[in-house]
Amino acid sequence: MRRLLSGNEAVARGAWEAGCSVASGYPGTPSTEIMETFALYPNVYAEWAPNEKVGLDAAIGAAYAGKRSLCTMKHVGLNVAADAFFYVAMTGIEAGLVIVSADDPSMHSSQNEQDNRQFAKFARIPCLDPADSQEARDFTIAAYDLSEQFDTPVLLRMTTRVCHTSTAVEVFEQQATVPDQKKYPRNPLKYVMIPANARRRHPVIEARIADISEFAETFIHNRVEYRGKDLGIITGGVAYQYAREVFPDASILKLGMVYPLPKKMITEFAKNVKNLIVLEELDPFIEDQVRAMGVKLYQPAGKAEQSYPLTKSIFPIFGELNPAIVRQFANEAGLYAAEIDFETAPISLELPARPPSLCPGCPHRSSFYVLSKLKIPVNGDIGCYTLGVAPPLSAIDTCGCMGASIGVAHGAAIAGDPERHVAVVGDSTFFHSGIPALINVAYNQSNVITIIMDNRVTGMTGHQENPGTGKTLQNEATISLDIEQLVKACGIEKVLTVEAFEVDLIEKTLRTWMKEEGPAVMITREPCALLPEQRKRYIPLEVTDQCNGCTVCFRIGCPAISKSEILDPKYNRPLAIINASLCTGCEICAQVCPRDAILFKSQVLAKSN
Amino acid sequence: MFSFPKLGIKRDVLNFFLVGVGGQGTILASNVLAELGLKLGYDVKKAEIHGMSQRGGSVISHVRWGEQVFSPIIAKGEADFLIAFEKLEGLRFLDQIRPDGVFLVNDYQIVPVTVSSGNAIYPSDQDIRESTHEITSNNYWVDCRSIAEELGNVKVANVVLLGALCGLMEAELETWFPIIASKVPQKSVEINRLAFQRGVDAI
Numbered sequence: 166m167r168r169l170l171s172g173n174e175a176v177a178r179g180a181w182e183a184g185c186s187v188a189s190g191y192p193g194t195p196s197t198e199i200m201e202t203f204a205l206y207p208n209v210y211a212e213w214a215p216n217e218k219v220g221l222d223a224a225i226g227a228a229y230a231g232k233r234s235l236c237t238m239k240h241v242g243l244n245v246a247a248d249a250f251f252y253v254a255m256t257g258i259e260a261g262l263v264i265v266s267a268d269d270p271s272m273h274s275s276q277n278e279q280d281n282r283q284f285a286k287f288a289r290i291p292c293l294d295p296a297d298s299q300e301a302r303d304f305t306i307a308a309y310d311l312s313e314q315f316d317t318p319v320l321l322r323m324t325t326r327v328c329h330t331s332t333a334v335e336v337f338e339q340q341a342t343v344p345d346q347k348k349y350p351r352n353p354l355k356y357v358m359i360p361a362n363a364r365r366r367h368p369v370i371e372a373r374i375a376d377i378s379e380f381a382e383t384f385i386h387n388r389v390e391y392r393g394k395d396l397g398i399i400t401g402g403v404a405y406q407y408a409r410e411v412f413p414d415a416s417i418l419k420l421g422m423v424y425p426l427p428k429k430m431i432t433e434f435a436k437n438v439k440n441l442i443v444l445e446e447l448d449p450f451i452e453d454q455v456r457a458m459g460v461k462l463y464q465p466a467g468k469a470e471q472s473y474p475l476t477k478s479i480f481p482i483f484g485e486l487n488p489a490i491v492r493q494f495a496n497e498a499g500l501y502a503a504e505i506d507f508e509t510a511p512i513s514l515e516l517p518a519r520p521p522s523l524c525p526g527c528p529h530r531s532s533f534y535v536l537s538k539l540k541i542p543v544n545g546d547i548g549c550y551t552l553g554v555a556p557p558l559s560a561i562d563t564c565g566c567m568g569a570s571i572g573v574a575h576g577a578a579i580a581g582d583p584e585r586h587v588a589v590v591g592d593s594t595f596f597h598s599g600i601p602a603l604i605n606v607a608y609n610q611s612n613v614i615t616i617i618m619d620n621r622v623t624g625m626t627g628h629q630e631n632p633g634t635g636k637t638l639q640n641e642a643t644i645s646l647d648i649e650q651l652v653k654a655c656g657i658e659k660v661l662t663v664e665a666f667e668v669d670l671i672e673k674t675l676r677t678w679m680k681e682e683g684p685a686v687m688i689t690r691e692p693c694a695l696l697p698e699q700r701k702r703y704i705p706l707e708v709t710d711q712c713n714g715c716t717v718c719f720r721i722g723c724p725a726i727s728k729s730e731i732l733d734p735k736y737n738r739p740l741a742i743i744n745a746s747l748c749t750g751c752e753i754c755a756q757v758c759p760r761d762a763i764l765f766k767s768q769v770l771a772k773s774n
Numbered sequence: 775m776f777s778f779p780k781l782g783i784k785r786d787v788l789n790f791f792l793v794g795v796g797g798q799g800t801i802l803a804s805n806v807l808a809e810l811g812l813k814l815g816y817d818v819k820k821a822e823i824h825g826m827s828q829r830g831g832s833v834i835s836h837v838r839w840g841e842q843v844f845s846p847i848i849a850k851g852e853a854d855f856l857i858a859f860e861k862l863e864g865l866r867f868l869d870q871i872r873p874d875g876v877f878l879v880n881d882y883q884i885v886p887v888t889v890s891s892g893n894a895i896y897p898s899d900q901d902i903r904e905s906t907h908e909i910t911s912n913n914y915w916v917d918c919r920s921i922a923e924e925l926g927n928v929k930v931a932n933v934v935l936l937g938a939l940c941g942l943m944e945a946e947l948e949t950w951f952p953i954i955a956s957k958v959p960q961k962s963v964e965i966n967r968l969a970f971q972r973g974v975d976a977i
């Protein structure tokens with residue numbers, strides 16, 4: 166049957182069809198929907214782990230225990246999971262293990278642009294790189310077979326365009342028969358990586374990658390499409406689509422497996438075409454390997470040869486490709502002759518940007534309003550609350566990766582920075598990698614104030630459950646981790662949980678703590694305003710005729726409040742107006758208004774009754 | 775081969791570029807178009823960028839139909855239809871359209887924070903019209919929001935716009951509507967049908 170599936174849905178489908186029955190991972194755009202979809206299939210166990218490393222250990226444990234298993238994450242998640250990734254490359258598995266890394270060229274929603282095909286080469290495991298949803302499904306199934314045939318984990322590398330593009334997929338309505346339960350392996354030579362055993366394993370995995378390279382010569386998802394012989398293109402992943410779109414007459418060597426490469430197939434292809442190029446997104450990953458084989462690539466006339474360390478030729482090393490970019494760079498390299506009009510008619514108007522911002526009713530807003538007033542350095546973290554960086558709040562000074570806030574603030578404190586540092590971190594991020602950093606603050610008694618913004622959900626990635634929410638991925642009731650107790654158990658004595666909308670209390674507490682020595686943690690608690698339960702409670706507020714356009718309420722950066730067209734007669738300043746279709750009634754504006762010119766919910770209700 | 779003589783379109787692959795603001799139902803509309811393409815027997819690709827959309831950012835979706843479709847992304851200047859659920863977003867992505875491609879826009883504005891905070895100015899209708907006329911004479915403005923308000927549910931504005939597209943493509947309501955009906959709650963099928971019909975009639 167043919168169905169329209171996104172690449173992510175297709176991976177979940179392929180895993181299920183292949184008889185995978187255990188999955189663990191951590192959310193992260195563009196990978197999240199793989200796990201969310203997989204969790205809905207019958208006869209499977211799927212979970213959100215607190216972070217990618219924990220998730221990968223769990224999937225490895227299941228694969229050791231003889232169950233086909235899956236671990237999903239976004240590209241940066243693999244940095245977190247790298248330790249586990251490297252040992253499982255050494256030990257191999259009992260049943261198939263597929264690790265999905267969803268890369269994000271162009272950084273649509275990421276802090277960096279790393280090319281995780283490099284990880285496969287780094288750890289000596291095979292890497293498959295699908296170009297559409299059909300391939301995402303087929304490669305997932307192939308990955309399980311490959312994993313078991315060669316006793317290796319397999320990296321399924323996705324990219325945003327493949328994850329979030331829907332294409333037609335031929336699916337099978339049945340799950341492959343799941344292998345019988347095996348006895349848990351007692352095989353320390355293979356599974357206990359003490360130096361003596363690990364030394365024996367290393368040559369094994371080097372030999373394995375050579376064997377897989379040989380296998381790649383006949384792997385059905387590596388194929389040659391001969392058309393015209395003037396131009397030959399080696400490509401993999403979504404770049405294949407751009408190759409077909411832009412060069413309909415070229416011959417193509419389409420690599421489903423981008424590591425290790427089939428050397429004979431490539432040299433043979435090179436012999437059969439006049440000009441040979443590599444078309445790939447991000448790093449010159451295939452290109453460098455092809456050059457290392459001694460294969461000559463096309464050299465644009467009159468252009469200096471690409472040289473170390475910038476070895477990528479013709480196409481850009483950053484950003485997503487698209488047909489226009491491919492045409493433009495091919496044209497500059499003398500490979501695309503057709504007339505192209507690069508001058509898409511520019512729009513002469515200056516257009517207002519539409520940057521994402523903290524939503525109306527966002528419980529993170531109050532802390533950032535206070536922090537921007539206090540003007541102290543704030544070390545941020547990754548989540549919705551990173552939007553505290555945007556004007557007018559402009560209240561974040563650093564943000565690198567998940568969990569970094571507390572450690573970076575601690576670093577400033579131990580460096581003797583005279584200003585008091587505040588770290589801000591979300592609930593999911595705190596569970597992910599904030600806890601060890603907070604233990605460090607407590608253990609080494611640094612002067613860091615940490616605000617844990619507990620909006621009761623993993624917000625940024627689209628409302629996933631986490632250890633604090635009381636629900637699992639498969640919607641079972643479970644524990645709800647008590648953050649305050651946890652913080653105390655980490656060794657922090659000064660802890661206060663406040664309701665996130667209590668602006669004055671937040672301000673008073675921070676001002677007091679800034680005068681005192683030692684670590685402190687404030688937990689601001691209030692569910693995300695977009696949660697269905699919260700949406701039912703919206704009561705839009707109103708501005709009264711007491712408003713004189715003083716602008717204080719504009720400083721909270723709420724999209725629901727704006728300057729109206731009416732001017733205050735005395736000061737000639739625009740009065741505030743609240744957009745009732747956006748306002749949730751969080752009352753932050755009403756609290757900060759110095760003239761009580763914004764009605765609180767109770768006043769609005771009293772008025773309408 | 776797709777041929778729409780009245781719109782001056784004759785193509786092997788048909789490109790729909792949809793833009794809007796988070797919460798407007800842009801993604802639902804692109805899902806409908808994609809499934810419709812599949813139902814009509816075409817190869818279909820639908821690419822969208824999630825991410826910041828829930829937080830008030832722009833939402834973009836590319837839908838392509840053809841015998842065989844390769845690139846999931848529509849290159850700049852190659853959209854046959856630019857379908858804008860919000861005026862400023864339509865203007866922002868005007869360069870996606872082919873010369874004389876179709877610009878179909880919901881006559882509705884959602885003011886971004888940069889404007890509400892007084893740091894930028896929302897372009898006037900006249901500016902938008904002038905800019906679009908430089909690129910194409912195939913301009914269609916439909917006041918979907920008001921129509922939806924009249925029908926009693928602002929949420930169906932996206933379906934009004936889909937109806938207008940159906941009208942422009944001179945397609946059969948009975949082919950399109952069942953797909954929409956399958957994607958909305960049972961109790962709102964009727965209002966969606968009315969909304970769709972009003973969109974068709976608006977052209």
Ligand SMILES: Cc1ncc(C[n+]2csc(CCOP(=O)(O)OP(=O)(O)O)c2C)c(N)n1
Binds near residue numbers: 239567620626
């Ligand atoms: C290592 C890593 N994994 C996953 C992500 C994707 N990601 C970005 S923010 C976020 C969760 C944020 O949740 P939370 O800390 O609860 O803050 P909220 O968005 O709810 O405010 C995730 C999973 C990432 N950036 N890095």
